[in-house]
Amino acid sequence: MTTASPPAVIPAPKPSFRQRRRASGTLWALAIAVTIPGAAPILHLVWTVLRPGGFDAGGISAARLGQLFGSTAILVASVTVTALALGTATAWLTTRTDLAGRGMWSMLVSLPLVIPSYVGALAMLGSSGNSGVVSLALDAVGLPKLGVFNGFWAAWGALSLWNFSYVHLITTPALRRMDPTLEEAARGLGASGWRTMRDVVLPQLRPALLSSSLLVGLYVISDFGAVSLLRYETFTRAIYTQFRGRLDVTPALFLSGILVLAALVLVLVEQRNRGRASLAARRATRPPQPIRMGTPGRWAAYGFLGGIVTAALVLPLVTLGWWAVQGMSLGNVFDPVLSEATRSTTVALVAAVVTVAAALPVAILTVRHPSRPARILEAVSWSTYSLPHLAVGLGFLVLSIRFVPAVYQTVTLLVVAYVAMFLPQALAATQAGLRQVGASLEDASRSLGSGSLATLGRITVPLVWRSLLVGGALVFLTVIKELPATLLLRPTGFETLAVRIWSASSELFYTQASVAALVLVGISAIPLYLLVTRDLHR
Amino acid sequence: VLYSGRNENFVQPVIDAFTAATGIAVDVRYAGTGELATTIIAEGDSTPADVFWAQDPAFIGGIAKQGLLAELPDEVLDLVEDRYADADGRWVGITGRSRVLVYNTDLVSQDELPDGVWDLTEPEWAGRFGVAPSNGSFVAFVTGMVLAEGEERTLEWLEGIAANDPVIYDGNGPIVDAVVAGDLDAGLVNHYYLLQRIDQLGEVPAANHFFPSGDPGGLVMATGAGVLATSENRDAAVALIEHLLSAESQAHFLTLFEYPLVDGVGTPDGQVPLGELPTLDISLTDTADTLEPALALIAEAGLT
Numbered sequence: 001m002t003t004a005s006p007p008a009v010i011p012a013p014k015p016s017f018r019q020r021r022r023a024s025g026t027l028w029a030l031a032i033a034v035t036i037p038g039a040a041p042i043l044h045l046v047w048t049v050l051r052p053g054g055f056d057a058g059g060i061s062a063a064r065l066g067q068l069f070g071s072t073a074i075l076v077a078s079v080t081v082t083a084l085a086l087g088t089a090t091a092w093l094t095t096r097t098d099l100a101g102r103g104m105w106s107m108l109v110s111l112p113l114v115i116p117s118y119v120g121a122l123a124m125l126g127s128s129g130n131s132g133v134v135s136l137a138l139d140a141v142g143l144p145k146l147g148v149f150n151g152f153w154a155a156w157g158a159l160s161l162w163n164f165s166y167v168h169l170i171t172t173p174a175l176r177r178m179d180p181t182l183e184e185a186a187r188g189l190g191a192s193g194w195r196t197m198r199d200v201v202l203p204q205l206r207p208a209l210l211s212s213s214l215l216v217g218l219y220v221i222s223d224f225g226a227v228s229l230l231r232y233e234t235f236t237r238a239i240y241t242q243f244r245g246r247l248d249v250t251p252a253l254f255l256s257g258i259l260v261l262a263a264l265v266l267v268l269v270e271q272r273n274r275g276r277a278s279l280a281a282r283r284a285t286r287p288p289q290p291i292r293m294g295t296p297g298r299w300a301a302y303g304f305l306g307g308i309v310t311a312a313l314v315l316p317l318v319t320l321g322w323w324a325v326q327g328m329s330l331g332n333v334f335d336p337v338l339s340e341a342t343r344s345t346t347v348a349l350v351a352a353v354v355t356v357a358a359a360l361p362v363a364i365l366t367v368r369h370p371s372r373p374a375r376i377l378e379a380v381s382w383s384t385y386s387l388p389h390l391a392v393g394l395g396f397l398v399l400s401i402r403f404v405p406a407v408y409q410t411v412t413l414l415v416v417a418y419v420a421m422f423l424p425q426a427l428a429a430t431q432a433g434l435r436q437v438g439a440s441l442e443d444a445s446r447s448l449g450s451g452s453l454a455t456l457g458r459i460t461v462p463l464v465w466r467s468l469l470v471g472g473a474l475v476f477l478t479v480i481k482e483l484p485a486t487l488l489l490r491p492t493g494f495e496t497l498a499v500r501i502w503s504a505s506s507e508l509f510y511t512q513a514s515v516a517a518l519v520l521v522g523i524s525a526i527p528l529y530l531l532v533t534r535d536l537h538r
Numbered sequence: 539v540l541y542s543g544r545n546e547n548f549v550q551p552v553i554d555a556f557t558a559a560t561g562i563a564v565d566v567r568y569a570g571t572g573e574l575a576t577t578i579i580a581e582g583d584s585t586p587a588d589v590f591w592a593q594d595p596a597f598i599g600g601i602a603k604q605g606l607l608a609e610l611p612d613e614v615l616d617l618v619e620d621r622y623a624d625a626d627g628r629w630v631g632i633t634g635r636s637r638v639l640v641y642n643t644d645l646v647s648q649d650e651l652p653d654g655v656w657d658l659t660e661p662e663w664a665g666r667f668g669v670a671p672s673n674g675s676f677v678a679f680v681t682g683m684v685l686a687e688g689e690e691r692t693l694e695w696l697e698g699i700a701a702n703d704p705v706i707y708d709g710n711g712p713i714v715d716a717v718v719a720g721d722l723d724a725g726l727v728n729h730y731y732l733l734q735r736i737d738q739l740g741e742v743p744a745a746n747h748f749f750p751s752g753d754p755g756g757l758v759m760a761t762g763a764g765v766l767a768t769s770e771n772r773d774a775a776v777a778l779i780e781h782l783l784s785a786e787s788q789a790h791f792l793t794l795f796e797y798p799l800v801d802g803v804g805t806p807d808g809q810v811p812l813g814e815l816p817t818l819d820i821s822l823t824d825t826a827d828t829l830e831p832a833l834a835l836i837a838e839a840g841l842t
Contacts, residue, residue: 401580408586492586508731
């Protein structure tokens with residue numbers, strides 16, 4: 001998932017009379033056309049459940065469904081709370097205090113986003129247990145070895161560690177924008193530091209915290225690789241088990257449909273809550289006074305940040321590196337996975353460009369010509385985004401076999417699926433950009449006789465190109481890490497880095513898996529760098 | 539196009555040799571046997587696959603039962619013993635694999651080793667062994683057990699296992715790894731995983747324990763290949779299967795410790811010859827009929 005926050009968090013400016021100009025038919029047609037591919041698989045999955053006899057054909061008992069809901073809900077709740085706590089703490093420490101190297105720390109705690117959670121989980125497995133890297137290190141200094149990381153606690157740890165950075169990235173700008181006079185007033189009236197935090201700071205952070213918890217919560221629901229590797233049963237993993245354990249694809253589709261319905265409910269609940277959450281509209285007039293930390297507090301803070309960076313970044317990289325080196329010393333052939341890296345990079349680049357292009361009409365429609373139907377289009381693409389990729393992938397698989405066999409198992413279908421799943425990332429970035437530049441220049445261009453297309457090419461795109469770049473970088477980062485939909489929909493022989501990591505680790509070829517993982521992390525670092533510098537320093 | 543439920547390191551060298559010899563290019567889709575079987579059925583008539591090579595007789599048998607496989611010519615079927623091919627000639631066994639209990643030799647003593655799979659439901663094994671119930675090879679073993687002992691007894695065994703606090707995995711590989719590392723005492727797997735690990739790592743504190751003949755645990759399964767009925771390249775597809783059964787390919791599988799099913803190629807290093815392996819007197823063809831019951835029983839026992 002992403003650092004993009006759902007759209008309504010950025011309060012939409014009241015449309016001026018000029019912005020209410022009617023949208024052209026072409027714009028509508030384009031916007032609808034790019035939204036359809038995302039809507040189709042959802043509708044199909046929901047229909048699988050709700051059609052007459054759907055429940056019987058699913059063949060999953062209600063007790064089993066309850067069990068899966070329970071185990072998934074526990075994980076979602078615990079990871080979300082943990083990630084919120086970690087991410088808010090790191091954001092606060094790196095914006096509001098006088099710790100040395102705040103910029104560097106902020107960068108370091110964002111970097112775990114380059115590590116897909118399944119790679120993190122793989123590294124956790126490789127560092128624990130009798131022959132784990134950390135166990136061996138502990139053993140060497142006479143300490144007891146670590147037990148094997150698996151089950152609930154491991155899944156909780158992995159998903160918290162490799163998701164809290166989203167919270168950090170979303171909360172940091174919010175903290176920075178916050179008007180410090182309110183806090184100072186509270187302190188001046190005698191409120192304690194904690195009370196100020198609770199009654200003044202946290203309520204202002206509410207929109208940021210809500211949207212990041214939605215992001216983390218949805219990610220946990222959709223995670224497939226980490227929970228599989230760490231052996232914790234969730235809904236998404238059960239879909240996969242059904243898919244591979246049964247000959248008939250219906251039970252897997254049925255479970256996906258149920259999950260789709262559940263995710264839609266979650267999105268709706270969040271949208272309701274969001275309505276009451278527009279406290280942070282005031283902009284800071286000046287930067288807040290940094291809080292001076294005492295020596296013990298300072299060291300505790302360094303310890304905390306250092307600990308997180310060690311667990312989320314240093315340990316996995318060391319473990320992967322160790323595997324790669326150890327494998328080669330055992331005579332395993334070093335395979336630089338060049339063709340996989342090329343495929344991954346190419347398909348992610350293509351998907352990023354297409355997604356940004358597809359997001360443009362929807363963004364223009366929703367920002368320049370706001371209307372109820374436009375909002376519905378936007379909501380449709382957000383719902384696809386919020387669904388587990390495994391479910392969306394299954395939907396695309398079944399639909400393309402049935403209706404468009406010509407694209408089945410082609411790069412085209414893969415890219416269409418990526419665009420459908422990740423459109424909102426580019427959409428949110430583009431919308432933010434469009435809102436910042438306003439419509440007056442475009443109107444001027446049109447009044448001087450330029451056509452819509454010429455205006456788009458000469459005025460709009462050049463003005464928002466930075467936002468487009470950010471959206472594209474986000475899509476690139478997400479696509480290159482994407483695993484379950486890629487597994488299902490890739491053309492035969494089209495092994496990407498993610499697929500390679502997955503297949504090599506399940507066949508115990510850890511040398512190959514670790515090399516591929518390191519290459520993936522290296523490539524992902526480039527777009528992440530772009531995003532982090534934008535998000536943290538604006 | 540070949541859909542391969544066998545892994546890339548196992549298959550690709552043989553495919554490359556085929557392409558070099560015949561000039562026929564083969565695209566291989568690597569994934570789990572179960573995933574591919576489900577995919578083929580979902581694809582139905584529009585499947586791009588020409589050949590399917592499964593880990594197990596049950597899943598390919600399931601495909602055959604749906605009428606999706608073409609009959610193979612007799613000269614291909616005759617390359618292996620009858621019991622390692624489909625009775626109706628729609629798939630042929632390529633290699634053989636035995637179900638075993640892999641155990642850590644430091645953690646499990648010789649006299650503790652079970653005499654049969656039923657022993658694993660006893661209290662002394664509680665929490666000490668791993669299984670991979672969603673993996674095709676475990677499912678295939680259960681299909682055999684249903685044939686040999688009936689549904690009721692099989693369910694009783696599965697429930698006994700589920701109640702004995704097993705460690706649940708997704709696949710055989712991680713079980714073997716955990717046993718080798720000493721994180722797990724034992725696990726139900728196929729025989730060759732450990733042998734490949736030994737080949738990679740050298741000496742390890744783990745060994746395979748074979749169940750005696752007649753025990754449902756002691757089962758030799760064939761990895762089966764068949765040609766899709768919808769294939770437009772049927773001659774090439776049959777040629778590919780013939781190539782998998784050639785002495786050259788079979789010798790390659792031997793180096794990865796699976797049993798060649800073609801006579802006279804040899805026996806994996808240090809292993810009992812195929813004919814002397816303990817086995818269960820069931821028809822592999824019939825495992826296709828017990829696939830659905832087996833899956834239902836595994837789910838009913840709550841092994842997930």
